[in-house]
Amino acid sequence: MPVIITIDDVADPRIEAYRDIRERDLVGRQGCFVAEGRVVIEKVVSSADFRLNSVLVAAHRLESLADVLGRLDVDTPVFAASQAVVDAIAGFALHRGLLAIGRRADAPSAEALLGGLPARADILVLSGIANHDNMGGIFRNAAAFGVGAVILDSDCCDPLYRKAIRVSVGATLLVPFAQVDRGTDILDLLDCHGFATVALSPRGERELQHMAVADRNAVLFGAEGPGLSPELMGRAHTVRLSMAGGFDSLNVATTSGIVLHHLFAASR
Amino acid sequence: MPVIITIDDVADPRIEAYRDIRERDLVGRQGCFVAEGRVVIEKVVSSADFRLNSVLVAAHRLESLADVLGRLDVDTPVFAASQAVVDAIAGFALHRGLLAIGRRADAPSAEALLGGLPARADILVLSGIANHDNMGGIFRNAAAFGVGAVILDSDCCDPLYRKAIRVSVGATLLVPFAQVDRGTDILDLLDCHGFATVALSPRGERELQHMAVADRNAVLFGAEGPGLSPELMGRAHTVRLSMAGGFDSLNVATTSGIVLHHLFAASR
Numbered sequence: 001m002p003v004i005i006t007i008d009d010v011a012d013p014r015i016e017a018y019r020d021i022r023e024r025d026l027v028g029r030q031g032c033f034v035a036e037g038r039v040v041i042e043k044v045v046s047s048a049d050f051r052l053n054s055v056l057v058a059a060h061r062l063e064s065l066a067d068v069l070g071r072l073d074v075d076t077p078v079f080a081a082s083q084a085v086v087d088a089i090a091g092f093a094l095h096r097g098l099l100a101i102g103r104r105a106d107a108p109s110a111e112a113l114l115g116g117l118p119a120r121a122d123i124l125v126l127s128g129i130a131n132h133d134n135m136g137g138i139f140r141n142a143a144a145f146g147v148g149a150v151i152l153d154s155d156c157c158d159p160l161y162r163k164a165i166r167v168s169v170g171a172t173l174l175v176p177f178a179q180v181d182r183g184t185d186i187l188d189l190l191d192c193h194g195f196a197t198v199a200l201s202p203r204g205e206r207e208l209q210h211m212a213v214a215d216r217n218a219v220l221f222g223a224e225g226p227g228l229s230p231e232l233m234g235r236a237h238t239v240r241l242s243m244a245g246g247f248d249s250l251n252v253a254t255t256s257g258i259v260l261h262h263l264f265a266a267s268r
Numbered sequence: 269m270p271v272i273i274t275i276d277d278v279a280d281p282r283i284e285a286y287r288d289i290r291e292r293d294l295v296g297r298q299g300c301f302v303a304e305g306r307v308v309i310e311k312v313v314s315s316a317d318f319r320l321n322s323v324l325v326a327a328h329r330l331e332s333l334a335d336v337l338g339r340l341d342v343d344t345p346v347f348a349a350s351q352a353v354v355d356a357i358a359g360f361a362l363h364r365g366l367l368a369i370g371r372r373a374d375a376p377s378a379e380a381l382l383g384g385l386p387a388r389a390d391i392l393v394l395s396g397i398a399n400h401d402n403m404g405g406i407f408r409n410a411a412a413f414g415v416g417a418v419i420l421d422s423d424c425c426d427p428l429y430r431k432a433i434r435v436s437v438g439a440t441l442l443v444p445f446a447q448v449d450r451g452t453d454i455l456d457l458l459d460c461h462g463f464a465t466v467a468l469s470p471r472g473e474r475e476l477q478h479m480a481v482a483d484r485n486a487v488l489f490g491a492e493g494p495g496l497s498p499e500l501m502g503r504a505h506t507v508r509l510s511m512a513g514g515f516d517s518l519n520v521a522t523t524s525g526i527v528l529h530h531l532f533a534a535s536r
Contacts, residue, residue: 002446050487054388078412078431122491137519137522140517140518140519140522141518141522143512143515143517144511144512144515144517144518145344145511145512146512146513164290167516171515171517174515181441192350208529208533209533224467240530242529242533242536243412243413243414243531243532244411244412244413244414244532245414247411247412247442248412249408249412249437250409250412250525251408251521253519253522254405254408254409254521254522255525257518257522257523257525257526258518258525258526258529261476261509261510264511264512265475265476265477265510268510
């Protein structure tokens with residue numbers, strides 16, 4: 001069990017990283033992220049890919065969270081403060097009573113990630129997914145249906161943004177991901193690793209239920225609205241979902257769930 | 269084109285219904301609701317089931333919204349104010365520049381709704397869906413996959429809450445719905461109208477792809493977490509989604525999308 005450091009003063013410099021948590025996006029600053037609540041922090045603790053810098057807990061929750069705290073490295077600082085002080089530090093009412101600052105131990109390249117996957121694998125490729133809710137929702141589905149990796153283009157938001165982690169129920173900490181540099185030829189990369197690539201689009205050439213399922217499948221999703229670039233669409237097989245007509249509007253995370261369930265069910 | 273009424277004073281009593289819009293839940297007060305943005309308001313205008321009490325628009329948007337405003341009844345008051353006044357009235361920065369207060373012309377009973385459906389129909393039955401995002405997401409899927417009606421139990425939130433309408437992209441204004449009183453025997457009602465009922469549950473007796481598809485299908489969803497009551501589960505056929513294991517966590521709106529896509533594709 002780590003030593004508990006009591007914080008009485010909102011201005012205490014030791015909890016600087018937690019201050020006004022909604023305003024900051026720690027991501028990109030030394031690769032840190034903010035984790036919130038028991039479920040998410042348990043996933044950080046269980047993962048070899050992430051480390052915790054410190055934890056901030058509402059003092060009255062210390063007992064009920066003892067099992068999680070007991071699994072931290074002994075040298076991880078655990079700051080405890082009254083709920084009022086925690087709320088004042090974070091800048092909002094932190095009902096979960098538990099925050100942590102984490103970091104990614106190692107950000108693998110897309111190349112390394114794809115190279116390490118088994119012969120049978122489904123992966124997602126995301127282009128321009130900038131909405132944290134959608135990013136979190138997609139990762140939650142990816143975890144549920146056993147996706148081996150998620151490849152992000154340079155226009156995607158960070159899956160380790162606090163809200164994306166929360167919406168994903170911690171799945172962004174479970175499913176390996178890599179972001180490629182602008183200009184990377186993703187389709188070429190997928191082809192090199194033996195992936196059959198399909199792009200989802202309302203204008204897709206065939207319906208999902210007629211999609212060929214290979215051993216290694218890569219499914220491409222673009223943002224709602226703009227969708228995938230004509231260049232990507234022209235180079236990949238394209239798939240659409242059959243809809244009732246008149247209201248052809250699906251959320252991209254929901255669409256990923258439908259496609260991943262289909263792939264998962266088809267491969268069993 | 270209705271007459272435009274210019275509002276210069278944030279305190280003008282004529283725009284009382286728009287004041288501090290986030291704080292109020294107009295639903296339940298004479299059946300009114302708040303609609304936001306062009307897409308949603310176009311759906312209200314197109315629907316025989318809803319009426320607009322009035323519209324509030326940022327003056328600099330009058331020209332770009334002329335087509336929508338031109339479709340309003342001539343006696344619908346259109347209030348126009350500067351963006352600053354609109355924001356001050358609403359209580360937040362209203363980027364879409366367009367709000368309306370609407371009402372439901374007629375709230376049909378579940379009995380009437382089910383009785384009016386065609387011989388071939390899929391419906392949703394929601395139990396305890398209290399989250400507006402999930403409600404909106406479920407309706408968006410219902411519209412995309414041609415669901416004939418949504419039946420809500422008394423523990424569900426109102427689909428006409430502003431956020432639910434927005435998340436649904438207006439689908440809560442398109443898909444007919446009815447809320448039943450506490451104590452209504454929903455399964456009995458479905459049975460009377462010839463619906464084959466399946467309940468979704470992680471502990472379902474068969475996987476979705478092995479679900480029998482009837483002419484009239486009713487699919488039951490409960491809230492994430494508590495799920496459906498043992499009583500409902502015991503009386504319905506139950507279906508589960510096959511998942512990878514280790515992270516059996518799906519959002520209920522996403523789950524509805526997967527099931528509705530399956531039903532829609534299976535029936536064509």
